[in-house]
Amino acid sequence: MMAQSKYILALLTFITIGMIIGSLFQLAFIWRLEEPSGTSHWENDKEASLLRLGLVKPEILSWSPRVILFHNFLSMEGMKSDVRTSSGMFLSSEERKYPIIEAIEKRIAVFSQVPAENGELIQVLRYETSQLYRPHHDYFSDTFNLKRGGQRVATMLMYLSDDVEGGETYFPMAGSGECSCGGKVVKGLCVKPNKGDAVLFWSMGLDGETDPNSLHGGCAVLRGEKWSATKWMRQKASF
Template sequence: MASTMKIVFGLLTFVTVGMIIGALFQLAFIRKLEDSYGSAFPSFKRVHKRQNDGYLQFPRGVPIWNNDKEAELLRLGYVKPEVISWSPRIILLHNFLSTEECDYLRAIARPRLYASTVVDAKTGKGIKSNVRTSSGMFLSPEEKNYPMVQAIEKRISVFSQVPIENGELIQVLRYEKDQYYKPHHDYFADTYNLKRGGQRIATVLMYLSDNVEGGETYFPMAGSGECSCGGKTMKGLSVKPIKGNAVLFWSMGLDGQSDPNSMHGGCEVISGEKWSATKWMRQRASS
């Protein structure tokens, strides 16, 4: 009996040790997989941000970007796309711009702000309107070639999947207290404005400032619930302006037709200053 118990105990010990060794090999294999995928998918919980060096890094000290300029331009590991509506198509891009990029665009724009206008359907020129009460400016073609602006342009192109040359010049806007932009469509309903690059198909709206009360981007035709817009409760969906975030939305549906549900507006600012930058993407290269 005693010898039988010894044999059983020995077998149990052998099996247990084998299971432990197998589990250790499995953990090592999983860790190896995580490391191999880390540079392409830097969203594992083991990844953390180095505060001073400006890139993501594994705890063992291996930087994810690893001098990859393309990854740095695209802010891989920082930008987090979140689909917030399928009809209309709206994607919230968290951490799309760095703090330095936001401040840079504001610094360029501040000395050259003028009262915002809307596009006249007959002439294609900007005209003043109470539909839009902000102030703004467009970057020049020369400024489009500045390295930091080029990086932003490249990022917009990749995330929107629209060629850089199809984009209009970036417009920087400032909304002060009580200023707003009433709901409207970005696509054109006339033929004059279609001559340069065709229809506007997508818009990227980037937020450049924080600590703003109100000033949400409002989509009255999106969602089935209620949202806050300039301190009021409205039907639809709204996006709070958070510095560095961006909203990508499509003015054309999957059928290639203009999407009426893409109507949107800038809610009234209650306090603070709302700074934003807009990039419109066309069907063809703009001349």
């Protein structure tokens, strides 16, 4: 029994170290893209311009769950929200071919390190005053949704407006501090919607298992309208 316990402990230690190393490699890749040299280094590079290299600024918010805030992820052109006017709508396969959408999806693929073809169609959402989204997981717990593309690996949540009070993205299981969620003080991590920023978080760990700590929600909007666009990424291509 003692030998078995030591084996299990060693295995768990190995997995934990692997997850940390994997996270560091991914973050090192992101930081390498965002050199402190500014935009001048990339000004004649069309591909770099498409990816907004030198403009996007990553900020690590949490290791468990893994949450990264990308400041200035979208340009003003990429934040136009007149494609749809309903409260919630997925962009169509044809709209996915628009140059602006293609550029955004390629940017998401580079910064998340998940192939663009593994992503679901972008969903544009509008939250009006008092509307919210209660804490939930993005990963699936049923077999039906897993048949097409496998499990959801990560989510990129992009903010399209910031003239709003409340509407924070809330991670109850992240950190040990307190934050303001729709005007209420709660435990966890809250990200204020800021136009052009994007939050990337993982629903699965580097061990391939779903991460319960990825629980998140949308806090109540107190004033104004909150516009956002969400991109879910799967284990394999199917969309």
